[in-house]
Amino acid sequence: MEENFAVIVPARDTEKVRFELQSRGLLDRRRKFVSRIVEGGSFVEIPVTDLVSGYEIKLQEQPEFYRQQMSLKERLAGKMNPEELEIIPSGWQILGNIIVVTISEKIIHRRLEIAEELLDMYPACDTVVRDLGIKGSLRQPKRQLVIGNTTETIHKENGCYFKLDVTEVMYSKGNLREKNRMSKLGTGEIVVDMFAGIGYFSLPMAVHSQPEQIYSIELNPVSFGYLKDNIRLNNVQHIVQPLHGNCAEITPKGVADRVIMGYVGGTADYLPAAIGALSKNGGILHFHEALAENLMFERPIGQIKKEAKMQGRTVEIMECRSIKKYSPGVWHVVVDARIW
Template structure:
């Protein structure tokens, strides 16, 4: 499917760069100028982009003869198999991560070879088989290549990771960019830091006074430490390895990031306690049934604040992406005082 977004021409180059850095710019297709009462650039993308309406591009123009995965494999597989080919994948550094329907398992190597034809700058193809365990570790099968460690560039930041050991989501680039613009001269606690998804952009761009980044998964923590050094923000970020319930400091933060989902509400007491006595802002992430957007996360924040003897002002509520059928990943920004 030839997905694209339409961006007013004065903003298009900035958006194009961000999409290229996050690996979501479709490099096979050309950017087109569209004039519909206003001049737009139609930018080809590999997936839906938050903050934009994603549409199907008509009369797409391609840079090379390989227009799509279907075009490469059309004469090699059956029509039924053709319909089951993956319609999207992630490019992380020089690694392609793809989900393949189990019913066409026998085609996995053929699919991997075709993807490398489409992306000659990549050298490894990895099949995504879901996530498992407390640390939400990726289950992945290497199809072609032997190097699963890479460096991904995104929004002017470098993220080193092993795609078979830690997760890397490109679906919340807008939220990362938003966080990178706030926190100047503040003390920030990032309670679920991972490899530095929010910590690194904030440290690089917002220049806070200090970030205390906490991560329980030893492997993610190892890459967090490497990424702090890679981005030269050791003077800003203090990394801690362990459980947020035990390692979150009290009474020091102007701002607290709670960027985990599923069980984040269990840590709200710790997040609120981390704020300075005069208060501060919490960015609270949660996976919420569609019927409870945004009532459940707001209610949980209000209850936790009440328990701590604090007041709440809801500053913003945002949808990040669809997490599963009927469930949304959302963020609530709240001032606690």
């Protein structure tokens, strides 16, 4: 689904913030401002088109629109039979000027009609790509071009630019809050970003927090190429140093104030390198993993403490967070640990 974000501000600051957001092209004019009373205080939710640093962000689950837009199913009613309408997509992802949508094989013969209606709903987009899931250990997307001339785009998020080919590189919008949170950390620090991808965590941190140095490590050659492009695109060459290779082998040792392990699926295998990357004075580890509900958060905490003990180090668990549902009964979680 398209995410409908809003910044939450004290009611007295509404006009000032509205003017700022409007001048930056971030005000979403389709949605209404919503007033809220929180613990006796008066606040306003101002709708925005992207994540905005420096403000509390809320994902509006039931946004209030000035004029309710027809759903894709409503647009196609009368053009398709009831059985086809039942399996019309109800959600999709917008990356730059590209709409990525899952279309059932049962209505694949209707893909052009579906794509044309989606493009009519989003005039700024000119390309539709069908999503077929994920393949391989590098989690590469399986996708097919439906309408358009190219699958490469530049997606803007939280004031950063991400160049990518949507048929070659995964881009998850499900952990936007976590990326926004991380963009506020790391000022003046040396950071190691393992599994950096195209710069999902490295770029927002470099742009907004200005660390002293970020070592961004990526194995996938296609993602690594886009990582280098995006470092230049966001003008953070002086902060981000891209490293191509396996994190278990090329992670710098004993240098980091902060280590990001933003990958799910066997992340614990890389804990020796991650903890070894922290300086002798210690630092903070952000450990991501996909876990069954009955293993949250006991298993990752145990894995971190076990490896830290093997390296003669001490652990303090700072915070545990659930990011999103990864699959039925499985959650993407993050554990923040201070290690010295």
